Amino acid sequence: MKLIVWLVGLVISLPAFSQNNDYIITGKVVDKTNGSPLTAASVFADNTTFGVATNTDGTFSLKLPKGGYNIVVTSTGYENESIRVSSNDNSALIFELRPKEKMMEEVSVVASNIVKDGWEKYGQIFTEQFAGTTAFSKQTSFSNPDVLKFYFSKKKNRIKVLANEPLIVVNQALGYTIKFAIDSFIYDYTNKVSQFEGYPLFEEIDGTPEQKAQWQQNRLKAYHGSQLQFMRSLFNQTLDSAGFEVQFIVKNNNKEMPIPVKNLYGALNYLKDDSTNTVEFRPNQPDIAVIYKKEKPEEGYASGEAGAKKSFQLSTMSITPGESIIVEQNGYYFDQKDITTNDYWGYKKIADMLPYDYAPNE
Numbered sequence: 001m002k003l004i005v006w007l008v009g010l011v012i013s014l015p016a017f018s019q020n021n022d023y024i025i026t027g028k029v030v031d032k033t034n035g036s037p038l039t040a041a042s043v044f045a046d047n048t049t050f051g052v053a054t055n056t057d058g059t060f061s062l063k064l065p066k067g068g069y070n071i072v073v074t075s076t077g078y079e080n081e082s083i084r085v086s087s088n089d090n091s092a093l094i095f096e097l098r099p100k101e102k103m104m105e106e107v108s109v110v111a112s113n114i115v116k117d118g119w120e121k122y123g124q125i126f127t128e129q130f131a132g133t134t135a136f137s138k139q140t141s142f143s144n145p146d147v148l149k150f151y152f153s154k155k156k157n158r159i160k161v162l163a164n165e166p167l168i169v170v171n172q173a174l175g176y177t178i179k180f181a182i183d184s185f186i187y188d189y190t191n192k193v194s195q196f197e198g199y200p201l202f203e204e205i206d207g208t209p210e211q212k213a214q215w216q217q218n219r220l221k222a223y224h225g226s227q228l229q230f231m232r233s234l235f236n237q238t239l240d241s242a243g244f245e246v247q248f249i250v251k252n253n254n255k256e257m258p259i260p261v262k263n264l265y266g267a268l269n270y271l272k273d274d275s276t277n278t279v280e281f282r283p284n285q286p287d288i289a290v291i292y293k294k295e296k297p298e299e300g301y302a303s304g305e306a307g308a309k310k311s312f313q314l315s316t317m318s319i320t321p322g323e324s325i326i327v328e329q330n331g332y333y334f335d336q337k338d339i340t341t342n343d344y345w346g347y348k349k350i351a352d353m354l355p356y357d358y359a360p361n362e
Contacts, residue, residue, distance in 0.1 A: 021066040025085055027093030029058045029073050038075050038097060042179075044201040046070035046082065047332075048355045051201050065357055067330030068278070072199040073097065074181045076165060080199060084334060088276055100164070115159075118150025122159050122187075126150075129187050129194035132349030135298055136173035136218065140351040143168040148182075161185035166201075171351060174222060175215030177203045178350070202355045216361060222352045223360050225292035225313045227345050231331040235279045237265060243294035248285035249316065258289050269324075282324040290315045290345075301347055315345035330356045 029038045037058025044051030045064055054060045062071070068086040071093065078097035085093070115121055123145065131137045147167060151160045162184060169178040178200045185196035207215065223229050225243070233242040247258040248267070261267045268281040292313040319325060320338040327333045 022063050023066060023087050024061060024063050025071065025089065025093060026061045027059070027071075027095065029054050029060070029075070029095040029097060031078075032096035032098045038078070041073055041075035041078075041095075041097070042201070043071065043073050043095075044199075045356070046072045046199045047202075047353075048357045049202045049204065050357065065330065066277075067356065068326075068328030068332040068334070069330075069356065070199070070332070070334075072181065072201075074166065074199070080181055080183060082199065086276065086278070086328060113152050113154070115150045115152050118159075118161075119145050119148060122150050122152075122161075125159070125187060126161060126185065130185065130196060130349060131169070131351045132347065133300060134348060134352055135300060136171070136222065137349070137351035139173035140169060140171045143170055156188075157190045158186055158188045161196075169200075169350060170205075172205070173215075173218050173351065174354070175205045175207060175211065175219075176355075177205055178353075179203070180350070200350070200353070219354060219358065220360055222348075222354055223358065224295055225315075225344070226348070226352070226354065227315075227317075227341060228331045228354055228356070228358070229360075230290060230292075231327050231333050232329075234268075234270075234281065235327045235329055235331070237270070239264065243292055245291040245293060247289040247291065248283070249287035249289050250285060256287075259285075277329060279327045280324050281327070282322075283319060286319045286321045288317045288319070290317055292344075297344060301344065313344045316342045317345070318342075332356050 027043075029041045029043065030036060031038060037054070037056070039054060039056050039058065041054045041058070042051060043054060043060045043062060045062070046069065048069065050062060050064055052060050052062050066087045068084070070082050070084050072080060072082045073095045074080050075097055077100055079100050081095050081097055083093055083095070126148070131140045144167065147163045147165050149162045151162070153160070161182065163182045166179040166181045169180055171178065180198050180200045182196065182198040185194070187194045229242060230239070230244055233239045233244060239246065246264055247260055249256050250259055251257070268283050271280045273280065292315070295313060296311050297313050318340045323335070323338045325333050325338060333339070
């Protein structure tokens, strides 16, 4: 997922997000076929609250807190484009967008199995797999589900969802409106597995002081034990004090066994690059169990199963063998396609997502 996806407080525990550490990226968005500038194209840092629209000449300027980001450009009628940046980048970005009409026409011809009443038939399964089934998902809704186009393949026994414009997600639990540019969403009925790719842009909902206080509390709850907190803690070498324990998962006679790790950062081949202010890690074993010991799973997780009765949250993370992961100070990591998460992290979806510019108030 190209997220793969999110404030205000008296004390900020992550100084990397202070305004004194902001940096500015600039660039231009043009039509790839003729080079003409694209006006009012949306330019934003993926999975954050930072975004702008291009000027009449296709140019833009975007201020970001220090860290790494995936800069995304969307424009009606064009394919989405993205470029990865970090605090050390200072060159102007050029986005060349390809028209989308031909691509969508080809899709409609090949995928003649489009479902006219797709939302009525598959809206519930899409909501569960996209927003999740957590407590926060019950306060999450879509304001424009009509933009979703559903395709069903009887041969593959799966549905595919496409959209020509961003899906608007309203999360009343965390106080965000999310414009999610969906590249694709697939749900496999046979394996009961979903996969989606896209780019979320978060916006703060204007609420009462009481609502904002509740949102602050809910955001902190969503942050604790999350993959975002894990990556930031890994960057700062504070996994233990944050409440995380890491174990390697190895197979013995086709049976998976967790192995405790004594020298954690050595086993992860942790390497800090001070020149780029990034951390690289490449675990000795590709399959990892991540245990968060400070909170137990919420009641709705694996209801009736042993997993819901544990006093800790158990997530699993698989990294493409031989690949290294680069982590920025704000928790952004790449390449995101090289990490697959399951179990408790897999249970948490869009309704529990926070932006990379979120700063906990602890």
